[in-house]
Amino acid sequence: MCHTNDEMLEMFEATLRQMQTPEEPKLLYTPIIYSMSGGGKRLRPVLLLLANEAFGGEAADAMPAAMAVEVFHNFTLLHDDIMDNAAVRRGKPSVYAKWGGNVAILSGDAMLITAYKLLAGLGGERLARVINIFNDMALKVCEGQQYDMDFEQMERVSVEDYILMIEHKTSALLSGSAMIGATLAGASDEDIKKLYRFATELGLAFQLQDDMLDSYGDEALGKKIGGDILEGKQTYLMVQAMSRATEEQREVLRNTHLREDLADSEKISRVKALYDTLDVKHATEQQIELRFDRALTVLDSLSVEEARKLHLREFARNLMGRKK
Amino acid sequence: MCHTNDEMLEMFEATLRQMQTPEEPKLLYTPIIYSMSGGGKRLRPVLLLLANEAFGGEAADAMPAAMAVEVFHNFTLLHDDIMDNAAVRRGKPSVYAKWGGNVAILSGDAMLITAYKLLAGLGGERLARVINIFNDMALKVCEGQQYDMDFEQMERVSVEDYILMIEHKTSALLSGSAMIGATLAGASDEDIKKLYRFATELGLAFQLQDDMLDSYGDEALGKKIGGDILEGKQTYLMVQAMSRATEEQREVLRNTHLREDLADSEKISRVKALYDTLDVKHATEQQIELRFDRALTVLDSLSVEEARKLHLREFARNLMGRKK
Numbered sequence: 001m002c003h004t005n006d007e008m009l010e011m012f013e014a015t016l017r018q019m020q021t022p023e024e025p026k027l028l029y030t031p032i033i034y035s036m037s038g039g040g041k042r043l044r045p046v047l048l049l050l051a052n053e054a055f056g057g058e059a060a061d062a063m064p065a066a067m068a069v070e071v072f073h074n075f076t077l078l079h080d081d082i083m084d085n086a087a088v089r090r091g092k093p094s095v096y097a098k099w100g101g102n103v104a105i106l107s108g109d110a111m112l113i114t115a116y117k118l119l120a121g122l123g124g125e126r127l128a129r130v131i132n133i134f135n136d137m138a139l140k141v142c143e144g145q146q147y148d149m150d151f152e153q154m155e156r157v158s159v160e161d162y163i164l165m166i167e168h169k170t171s172a173l174l175s176g177s178a179m180i181g182a183t184l185a186g187a188s189d190e191d192i193k194k195l196y197r198f199a200t201e202l203g204l205a206f207q208l209q210d211d212m213l214d215s216y217g218d219e220a221l222g223k224k225i226g227g228d229i230l231e232g233k234q235t236y237l238m239v240q241a242m243s244r245a246t247e248e249q250r251e252v253l254r255n256t257h258l259r260e261d262l263a264d265s266e267k268i269s270r271v272k273a274l275y276d277t278l279d280v281k282h283a284t285e286q287q288i289e290l291r292f293d294r295a296l297t298v299l300d301s302l303s304v305e306e307a308r309k310l311h312l313r314e315f316a317r318n319l320m321g322r323k324k
Numbered sequence: 325m326c327h328t329n330d331e332m333l334e335m336f337e338a339t340l341r342q343m344q345t346p347e348e349p350k351l352l353y354t355p356i357i358y359s360m361s362g363g364g365k366r367l368r369p370v371l372l373l374l375a376n377e378a379f380g381g382e383a384a385d386a387m388p389a390a391m392a393v394e395v396f397h398n399f400t401l402l403h404d405d406i407m408d409n410a411a412v413r414r415g416k417p418s419v420y421a422k423w424g425g426n427v428a429i430l431s432g433d434a435m436l437i438t439a440y441k442l443l444a445g446l447g448g449e450r451l452a453r454v455i456n457i458f459n460d461m462a463l464k465v466c467e468g469q470q471y472d473m474d475f476e477q478m479e480r481v482s483v484e485d486y487i488l489m490i491e492h493k494t495s496a497l498l499s500g501s502a503m504i505g506a507t508l509a510g511a512s513d514e515d516i517k518k519l520y521r522f523a524t525e526l527g528l529a530f531q532l533q534d535d536m537l538d539s540y541g542d543e544a545l546g547k548k549i550g551g552d553i554l555e556g557k558q559t560y561l562m563v564q565a566m567s568r569a570t571e572e573q574r575e576v577l578r579n580t581h582l583r584e585d586l587a588d589s590e591k592i593s594r595v596k597a598l599y600d601t602l603d604v605k606h607a608t609e610q611q612i613e614l615r616f617d618r619a620l621t622v623l624d625s626l627s628v629e630e631a632r633k634l635h636l637r638e639f640a641r642n643l644m645g646r647k648k
Contacts, residue, residue, distance in 0.1 A: 025470040079433060083426045102407045102473065105429060109403060110466045112436055117459045120452060127452050128444060135441045142434045146349040149426065 005314050008049045012042055015063050031095045031107040035074045038090050044069040044173055048181035050315055051195055054308045057185030065184060068118035069177045071111050076141055078108035130180050137176025144168025151234040162239045171203030191303055198298040205291035206319050211235040212284045215272055226268035232257035237280045244278045329638050332373045336366055339387050355419045355431040359398045362414050368393045368497055372505035374639055375519055378632045381509030389508060392442035393501045395435050400465055402432035454504050461500025468492025475558040486563045495527030515626055522622040526640050529615035535559040536608045539596055550592035556581035561604045568602045616644060
């Protein structure tokens with residue numbers, strides 16, 4: 001009855017391929033097409049469409065909103081890549097690297113406006129509700145990016161503040177997408193609130209797992225280990241370690257990445273040795289399980305029949321790379 | 325009966341002073357308050373409110389939209405100042421100069437989203453119509469900025485292309501504001517179209533006059549002469565001069581600003597001497613009069629009583645610095 005994750009992705013990609021922009025000015029619109037056709041997992045539009053269908057919505061009706069959240073997501077990547085000075089995105093040159101900062105700023109702006117143009121295509125009385133959710137989501141994502149940049153300048157970040165940051169930077173776009181999908185299908189306020197909690201917890205589990213894989217991922221699976229450590233990034237492992245460390249250990253945690261006398265592999269193994277000593281991997285795994293369990297529990301409580309929750313559960317598992 | 329320009333400005337400033345943003349993250353929201361309280365003529369919100377009142381609207385109802393266009397305008401300034409590497413804005417350090425590019429990008433993004441939040445406050449069935457006008461206006465402004473940057477890299481720009489650029493970069497925000505104001509008051513499609521033409525022509529007259537004052541302004545009035553010439557900017561005078569010049573004269577027009585052997589005053593007088601030879605000042609004055617006349621003629625044809633057009637006419641004259 002309902003579409004699987006793969007079927008939804010396929011329908012979304014088909015719509016995306018039809019996306020058109022004006023021809024001129026070329027330097028404004030070419031980077032938009034480049035960015036949107038650069039792949040990615042399309043997590044947010046797929047979640048929006050699955051949440052919509054779970055409450056009886058038609059994918060075709062929700063497609064403009066699904067496009068809007070994907071365009072918005074790609075807008076954030078254009079601007080984030082300038083701020084993070086990132087030359088590569090999805091294995092290709094970032095817009096910033098390919099065309100320069102000015103083009104990335106302005107094309108990004110045009111993408112944000114384009115997202116609203118897509119939303120406006122929804123029309124009707126649903127528009128006001130959807131735009132309100134979208135605005136709050138979008139502002140939260142900006143706040144998350146600012147917190148993230150603030151943290152890079154801070155010696156020490158509390159575990160609570162770190163969770164708050166990724167709730168803004170990673171979860172908000174997932175929870176907003178789920179809420180918009182459900183809103184378009186006419187779900188109850190209570191169910192919409194549940195979807196918010198589902199996607200928020202899932203986003204946290206996903207980001208914490210991403211943090212963990214940077215230190216404990218499987219290099220055999222092509223995962224490069226230790227990038228966050230070498231950049232001195234704040235991650236869940238780092239903030240947990242800092243909260244458990246002695247003054248002397250903190251010194252090592254915060255300054256190892258700056259030492260010019262150490263090889264990269266040595267820096268990584270020193271920090272990881274401390275993570276092991278402080279039992280940080282275990283604490284992170286526990287937190288991931290806690291968040292993932294909460295997400296699935298909230299999902300169970302949605303007021304729709306079991307068959308309609310199936311593909312949202314599949315989405316959650318796919319996101320975490322789990323079979324069951 | 326209707327409010328004067330000064331009264332409207334006063335009402336708008338009073339609303340603006342009440343504007344609130346979240347406290348945190350500080351580096352996201354402080355620049356927004358800094359930018360919004362940095363003065364400026366508030367042309368766009370005042371035009372919106374005047375157009376609204378001309379068709380029987382209440383200023384209080386249109387105030388969220390007036391705030392939205394002013395926030396949008398200030399968003400464009402934040403991002404333009406990065407792209408133009410501009411350190412000063414309204415006699416104070418630009419956000420870009422004060423906090424750096426990353427803050428100017430992200431706070432600008434938050435302002436664009438905030439503009440939509442303000443619009444969403446309008447609610448009701450008007451929302452869809454207003455958002456459509458706003459989206460088209462916003463995208464046109466981005467296109468205008470890109471054309472402007474493209475032109476800086478071009479040897480030669482046609483007069484038509486230059487007019488098209490300023491129609492996007494300068495007129496679109498004025499015409500969009502006027503249309504939104506009238507739409508909120510329930511004006512007919514025909515009157516809204518007329519307001520579009522009024523504000524488009526007025527914006528062109530305003531920008532062309534601005535171009536002219538750079539070369540022929542009154543230094544006694546504190547106007548610094550020749551800034552555009554020294555930057556080698558494309559202006560109406562330059563593109564007109566290029567269209568009338570011999571090959572030899574073109575060489576002088578395009579390369580004088582690059583010559584390191586000439587003093588600034590000498591560069592300016594050489595280019596202005598050619599402007600005089602090619603009768604460019606006169607051509608620009610004619611074009612300004614043509615556009616300004618068209619604007620006032622369209623205004624006369626609005627389907628409201630004369631008393632209701634009074635303050636829009638006052639707006640047009642104020643903008644051009646004219647008594648009558």
